[in-house]
Each structure stands twice: as structure tokens, then as C-alpha cells.
Amino acid sequence: MLTPKQLFGQLLFIKRKRKKLSNLRNSVITGENRIEIVLDPNKEYQTIDSFGASGAWWAQVIGGWTEEEAHGLSKRDFIAELLFDSKKGIGLSSYRYNLGAGSADDKHSPKIKDPWRRAHNFEIAPKIYDWDRDENAQYILKKAVSYGIDQIYLFANSPLARLTKNKAAYGQIQGDSFSNLHTSQFQPFIDYLFDVTEHFLEIGIPVRFLSPINEPQWDWSEGQEGAHYEPEEMVAFSKQIYREKKKRKKLAGVEISLPELGEWSNSSVRYLEAMIKDPEFMSYYSTWDIHSYWSSTKDKKAFLMILKENQLDVRIKMSEWTEMRHGRDLTMDSALILANVILQDLTLLNVTDWQYWIAVSAYDYRDGLIYVDNDSKKIQLTKRLWVFGNFSKYFRPGCRRIDAQVDDEDIEVVACINPQNELILVVINNSLTDKKLYLPNCYKIKEAVVTTDDKSLAPISWVDNEISFEGRAVLTMKATL
Numbered sequence: 482m483l484t485p486k487q488l489f490g491q492l493l494f495i496k497r498k499r500k501k502l503s504n505l506r507n508s509v510i511t512g513e514n515r516i517e518i519v520l521d522p523n524k525e526y527q528t529i530d531s532f533g534a535s536g537a538w539w540a541q542v543i544g545g546w547t548e549e550e551a552h553g554l555s556k557r558d559f560i561a562e563l564l565f566d567s568k569k570g571i572g573l574s575s576y577r578y579n580l581g582a583g584s585a586d587d588k589h590s591p592k593i594k595d596p597w598r599r600a601h602n603f604e605i606a607p608k609i610y611d612w613d614r615d616e617n618a619q620y621i622l623k624k625a626v627s628y629g630i631d632q633i634y635l636f637a638n639s640p641l642a643r644l645t646k647n648k649a650a651y652g653q654i655q656g657d658s659f660s661n662l663h664t665s666q667f668q669p670f671i672d673y674l675f676d677v678t679e680h681f682l683e684i685g686i687p688v689r690f691l692s693p694i695n696e697p698q699w700d701w702s703e704g705q706e707g708a709h710y711e712p713e714e715m716v717a718f719s720k721q722i723y724r725e726k727k728k729r730k731k732l733a734g735v736e737i738s739l740p741e742l743g744e745w746s747n748s749s750v751r752y753l754e755a756m757i758k759d760p761e762f763m764s765y766y767s768t769w770d771i772h773s774y775w776s777s778t779k780d781k782k783a784f785l786m787i788l789k790e791n792q793l794d795v796r797i798k799m800s801e802w803t804e805m806r807h808g809r810d811l812t813m814d815s816a817l818i819l820a821n822v823i824l825q826d827l828t829l830l831n832v833t834d835w836q837y838w839i840a841v842s843a844y845d846y847r848d849g850l851i852y853v854d855n856d857s858k859k860i861q862l863t864k865r866l867w868v869f870g871n872f873s874k875y876f877r878p879g880c881r882r883i884d885a886q887v888d889d890e891d892i893e894v895v896a897c898i899n900p901q902n903e904l905i906l907v908v909i910n911n912s913l914t915d916k917k918l919y920l921p922n923c924y925k926i927k928e929a930v931v932t933t934d935d936k937s938l939a940p941i942s943w944v945d946n947e948i949s950f951e952g953r954a955v956l957t958m959k960a961t962l
Contacts, residue, residue: 517887517888520885521885529833532574533835535578535636536579539843539853540621541617541618542843543557544619545616546858561628571850572873574878575634576634578633581601582640586601589648589649592651592704593650594704595705598705598706600638600650604643633689634690634836635691637693638695638707639661640662644670645708651703651705658709659702662708671721675729691732691735692738693739696741697709698751716756723765736768738798738800739769740771741772744775745781746783746784749771756769757793770798770799771799772802774801775805799830802837802838803838803839804818804819804848807845808847809845810847810865813932815847816865828895831882837869850866864932866937871957875957876905880900882896882897889916892910906957907956910951910955913953915951916950919947924960924961926948927961929942929957930956931951931955
């Protein structure tokens with residue numbers, strides 16, 4: 482069960498405090514029922530690099546579903562099209578491939594009972610590899626690349642089981658800690674990660690990022706692959722992997738993604754403090770990947786205050802989130818929560834990347850963008866899938882976020898200028914009532930799509946620069962000057 486604090490953090494509809502719109506550089510003529518959008522294209526923030534999702538817990542299963550689904554596509558190819566195709570699907574621009582610790586290949590991790598949560602590795606013996614392993618997950622990875630995704634992340638939740646203290650892909654209490662990787666095993670783990678990364682690069686997989694640690698603050702004592710690191714251990718490992726990467730010329734274009742903390746504040750503070758006080762670490766890592774779990778607006782502002790107090794200018798990426806709540810949901814209820822979290826992370830934290838957790842789920846949980854049934858292999862699409870597409874299909878790599886304000890407490894808005902110099906707006910209507918939206922007269926709407934309880938990225942009409950859309954909806958507009 483969730484604590485009240487955790488439930489509040491996940492169910493919160495973001496209500497940013499509105500500042501008075503005194504600068505009406507791009508304002509429109511006001512009227513009784515009009516919602517003004519005020520845009521300042523001269524005030525730019527971050528550049529968007531990608532929207533993505535991970536293949537953990539599903540790709541190694543669904544990558545083998547060759548049965549026919551629709552339009553001559555197999556089930557696995559139909560799901561790949563939904564996720565990766567920018568015309569027929571939601572057009573993800575990055576993909577996270579799970580580098581398993583080997584819990585699927587041995588009998589040393591009995592506390593991972595769910596076969597979906599077990600993962601293969603490629604190692605037969607130290608420095609000897611079978612690259613045909615994890616065949617199904619590799620199929621999905623290659624499908625992602627075939628759709629043009631050129632930002633591939635390799636991420637590991639745990640070191641190889643043979644390298645851990647308890648020879649399992651999860652930890653157990655060791656003295657007064659759950660740390661499961663001795664410092665003497667840092668190098669063998671690093672060697673494995675680099676060997677695998679080099680292999681994927683050699684076969685044409687555009688690996689841009691390698692993430693060796695995942696949510697180090699948790700105990701990870703059962704249920705799934707995971708490894709706990711104390712703050713000082715995480716920093717020491719991070720420095721060693723950075724130094725070792727410099728020795729491998731083939732990895733010059735690969736960035737190490739760290740620290741993958743599980744939340745913006747609270748349990749992450751000790752890790753942030755350890756990072757900040759280590760000059761060597763700070764000289765290596767000017768980009769931080771952090772997850773938005775359990776994080777309220779207050780928590781995110783606390784993180785920003787840490788940056789401000791330490792006069793830090795670091796690039797921030799949001800690399801994992803899902804709504805932590807039991808029960809399947811196909812509706813706009815969970816989709817609106819997702820949309821508001823994305824929008825807040827973009828506008829408050831200035832994240833450059835936003836990556837969802839498991840893209841496909843077989844669980845009774847509010848997690849996947851797509852649900853499947855293990856027995857019947859039935860596929861169900863959620864409104865989360867299409868609302869994510871309101872962002873991922875239109876906020877393409879290279880979009881520059883600009884200032885956008887709206888004078889309505891039910892409406893949230895985020896805007897960017899894409900590489901084609903077009904204005905892209907995503908607008909969330911959190912109310913139950915229809916809204917009329919007016920775009921500044923200097924812009925001309927070229928395209929508009931909406932996701933609602935009964936529409937999925939459906940085209941919507943407009944008159945001049947006026948567009949009406951219903952309550953509980955997410956609208957995306959493309960416009961030109």
C-alpha cells in the first residue's frame with residue numbers, strides 16, 4: 482500500500498503559481514471566455530533530446546510473440562510499431578535496453594519468482610560471450626533502431642550475479658548494509674559492461690548512453706534484479722568507470738549515465754551531497770539522470786534549491802517514472818497524471834529527456850503504456866500511450882523550450898520551437914469543462930490533435946486561431962509564424 486505522502490505525490494495535478502502576465506509581447510485580444518496564451522520565444526530554456534521508454538520486463542518475452550495481430554503484423558511487430566513509428570505510433574526517440582545480471586540463466590536468484598523480472602546476461606565465462614542470448618529482447622532493440630531511433634541506452638539494475646557478494650542478482654544484509662558489490666569487483670563489472678557496449682556498437686546499434694547503476698538507495702533484497710550502493714560507494718564506482726572508459730577509444734561517443742537516483746529529494750539527498758563534495762566526480766559528470774518516483778512539487782523544488790545553494794549548473798534528465806499505484810487503468814485518469822508529471826518535469830526542472838518505465842505490462846498495476854495478457858496474448862492500449870504520444874510525437878530531438886504562460890488554473894501548457902522553426906504547444910485541460918484556446922495572431926495553426934476519453938491523438942479542427950477542446954484532455958498544436 483502507498484503511504485499518504487506517496488499517494489499525494491503520484492495523484493497530484495500540478496497547479497503552478499501563476500505570475501501576472503505583464504509582458505504581453507504575444508498576447509491575444511481578450512474576451513469573457515477566452516484563455517490567453519502568452520508566448521515569449523526570446524526566453525529559451527532547455528533543448529529536448531528525447532522521449533523514451535525501457536524494454537525491461539517485457540521485451541525478452543514479447544520479442545518472441547510471432548503470432549499475427551493486425552494488418553499483417555505479428556504481435557511483437559504491432560507493439561513495436563505502436564511505440565516506435567512516428568506516424569502510426571507514438572514515435573519514441575530513445576529506448577532503454579536492459580543489461581541483465583543473469584538471473585534468468587542460473588539458480589542463484591530464487592527470490593526473483595516472476596519470470597518476467599528475470600534477465601539474461603551474455604557471459605558464458607569471464608570474457609567469453611554468447612551474443613545470441615536474450616534473443617527476444619534483442620529483436621525489439623533492433624526494431625527500435627530500424628524505426629530510426631539513434632539514442633539507445635544500455636542499463637544494468639545489478640552487477641553480474643557471479644560478481645556479487647551473495648552470488649545473486651539482488652542483495653541481502655551484509656553487516657549493516659545491503660551493498661552487494663565489493664570494490665575488488667568494480668573492474669570485472671566495468672569490463673563486462675564495456676565489452677557488451679562495444680559489441681552492440683560493432684553490430685550497428687547506436688548506443689549513446691550506458692547506465693551501470695539503478696536507484697542505489699533502495700535495498701533490493703528480493704523481487705527483481707537490483708543492487709544497493711552506499712553514497713561513497715556509488716561515487717567511487719562512478720569515478721572508476723569514467724576513468725576506465727577513457728581507455729577504450731571505441732566508447733568515445735558513449736556517455737555514462739548516472740546516478741539514476743529513485744527520487745528528487747528525501748532518500749536521494751545523501752547521494753547528492755556525496756556527489757557534490759567530490760571534485761573529481763563533479764568534473765566528470767555535468768549531466769545527472771534522476772527518476773521522478775515519489776516526488777511532489779515540494780521535493781522537486783528542494784532538489785532545485787540544492788543546485789542553487791551549491792551554484793551548480795548541471796543538465797538534468799528524467800530517466801524513469803511510472804505511477805506507483807495498484808490496478809489496471811486504461812482511461813484518462815492515469816493519463817492525466819502522466820501528462821502533468823511530464824509537463825512539470827519539463828517546466829520546473831528543465832529536464833532534457835523524459836523516459837517512461839516499462840512500455841508494456843502484464844501486471845495489475847498502473848505501469849505499462851500497453852497491457853498484455855500472458856495466456857491469451859491479448860493486447861490492450863491505454864490512454865497513457867496516446868497522451869505520451871502528445872509529447873513524444875511532437876517534441877522531437879532538438880526542440881527548444883520557450884516561455885509559455887496561460888491565465889487559467891485548470892490549464893497547463895508547455896511550448897517549444899522545433900528544428901523546422903515551428904511552434905509546438907502541449908496543453909492539458911485538467912477540468913471537466915470545455916475550454917476555448919486562443920493562439921497569438923502572429924501564429925498560424927497547421928495541425929492539432931487531442932487525446933480524450935474517446936479520442937486518441939485524433940485530429941481536431943480550429944477556426945482562425947481559436948480552438949475548442951473538451952475537459953480531461955491533452956491537446957497538441959503545431960503552428961508557424
